[in-house]
Amino acid sequence: MEQFTPSARSKVKRIPKRGAYDAATVYSILDAGCIAHVGFAVDQQPFVIPTIYGRENDTLYLHGATTSRMLQQLQRGLPICVTVTHVDGLVLARSAFHHSMNYRSVVVFGTATLVPDDEKMHALAVVSEQILKGRWEEVRLPNAKELKATSVVRVQIEEASAKIRTGDPGDEPEDYALPIWAGVVPMHTTFGPVQPDPAMETPLPTPASVAALYPKQGPSSGASAEDPSRDQA
Incomplete structure (x- = not known):
């Protein structure tokens, strides 16, 4: 369709x-x-x-x-x-x-x-x-x-x-001269550091599905999908 x-x-x-x-x-x-x-x-x-x-x-x-x-x-x-x-x-x-x-x-x-x-x-x-x-x-x-x-x-x-x-505010023509701040405050959904389940019996790497959510910075501060010890920290 x-x-x-x-x-x-x-x-x-x-x-x-x-x-x-x-x-x-x-x-x-x-x-x-x-x-x-x-x-x-x-x-x-x-x-x-x-x-x-x-x-x-x-x-x-x-x-x-x-x-x-x-x-x-x-x-x-x-x-x-x-x-x-x-x-x-x-x-x-x-x-x-x-x-x-x-x-x-x-x-x-x-x-x-x-x-x-x-x-x-x-x-x-x-x-x-x-x-x-x-x-x-x-x-x-x-x-x-x-x-x-x-x-x-x-x-x-x-x-x-x-x-x-989308776009900027739309004010009345006479209001554009007012000394009042106007604009857009963008909003985004972000993911925080991962929190591995403490009940896991052994440390495991962050799975690929989760790591894919962090294409630039990694799934946690300094952690990588190949570094389970840092994921567990």
Whole structure:
């Protein structure tokens, strides 16, 4: 799919020039995150639940315990709304009214269906790779008991819209002469030094999936993936 066709429910109405409906933009925003807020209604009571997700093509996977209220409801085929947002900066204007944020967001509409048992392992791998690429290959995979205790639903993306704000503050023309500081304070997600589990029986090198998060400085101050003793310090 190259373009999502907006309808009344997915079309960006407030500042429509910030809206985007091409799949490349939507997918790039989804791929940059791993936490979504899932909205659904049960008996006219709305719920919005934060959860981990994974994307594969035009499908989102959501997982949780079989006892999860959200998963129990979603597998009935409920229509849902999934949102993902990244805040890229605080936009500080000269007036309080024109303060804003630079952001990238996506709203997805679809219907959740239960993933059958023979596809569950693949779906969980997609979610795992969304969180930390390569980690799935480094760990013990779920056993039969753990798979039985886990539910996964897929959400086929029926409609989606992105909304993006970038750039400087926009003040009223007469306010630009005011002696008030204005500008953008960028925001970024960073990873701190790794904290190896003290329950490990022997020191081990930082795994490749984690080391890849630190392409320049290494996974901890002065530590490297090949130096387990310094990782443990």
